[in-house]
Structure formats: structure tokens, C-alpha cells
Amino acid sequence: MWIPVLITAGVIALALKSNEGSSVRLGEYFTLVELTHTATGLPNVPTGESMANLQSLVARILDPLRSEVGPLLVTSGYRSEAVNSHPTVNGASSSQHLKGQAADIVPVSASIDEVVAVLRTLPVDQVIRYSSHIHVTNSPSPRGEFLLQTSPGYEALT
Numbered sequence: 001m002w003i004p005v006l007i008t009a010g011v012i013a014l015a016l017k018s019n020e021g022s023s024v025r026l027g028e029y030f031t032l033v034e035l036t037h038t039a040t041g042l043p044n045v046p047t048g049e050s051m052a053n054l055q056s057l058v059a060r061i062l063d064p065l066r067s068e069v070g071p072l073l074v075t076s077g078y079r080s081e082a083v084n085s086h087p088t089v090n091g092a093s094s095s096q097h098l099k100g101q102a103a104d105i106v107p108v109s110a111s112i113d114e115v116v117a118v119l120r121t122l123p124v125d126q127v128i129r130y131s132s133h134i135h136v137t138n139s140p141s142p143r144g145e146f147l148l149q150t151s152p153g154y155e156a157l158t
Helices: 009-017 048-069 081-085 112-119
Strands: 072-076 102-107 126-129 134-137 145-149 154-156
Touching: 048 072, 048 102, 048 112, 048 134, 102 112, 112 126, 112 134
Parallel strands: 126 145
Antiparallel strands: 072 102, 102 134, 126 134, 145 154
């Protein structure tokens, strides 16, 4: 059984530095490393508030989703300011990734449509369906917004 705990920023930094972050569990299925990995080579250590937000994202959305649809690959979770502004990431300055409230996911065995159907039953803030992945956000006051990425913008996902 997974028991949620608040992990301090110092413990996070130490765990990530010593490569023990892979064993720091944020929930039943997800680890700290899964939700903080970056190919930029830049430091990506969440603050205490961002860590609490990651734990909430996992507890409210990612773990329940994983229970229903099977394995999920997290392609982007928490992003530090440096990671978010890196040219290979080019994240929005208002991105919820910066707060630990967002994850980009790819289902391993389910279809994107199956994942979106399950997300409609969860307290999501926002879901954006891209052709290659799903962007999902968590918030204390979830909007329940579902969008489809189109060229050049977004439209309601029905």
C-alpha cells in the first residue's frame, strides 16, 4: 500500500544527485525520476510546492489512470525554469509543468482515445490530445477542459 508523504526539496536534490531518485515513489506506479527526467542535461529538481503538486497529480490522475489503462510513459513532467526555456523544450512561460501540475503521457498498450475516455472520469484540469501524446494537468479547482491540438491552435475535444 502506498502512503503519501511530503518530501522536502533537500531530500529530493540528494536523491536525484545520488541516482536514488528512481526509488522515490510518488504513488503506486510512478517515481520521482519518471516525472523529472530531462534530456537537456540541466538541473530539474522540484521545489517543495512543486513536489506536493506532483504527488497530487499522481494521486488524483496518473495512478487512477494507470490502474485503468495499463502502463504509461511520461515524456515530460516537472520542468525547472531552465529546462522549460531550453530550445529543445520551448515550453510556455505559463506552463503548469513549471508547477509540477502537468505531465505529457503516452499509453503503452491502450489507445490515446481509450486514455482520453478514462480521463473524462477523473478530476482533470485540462487534457490536450496531440497526435503523439496526451497533455494532462491537475489543479485544486479543475476546469475539466478537453482540447484537441489542431493546426494552428486548439479546438474542443468532444
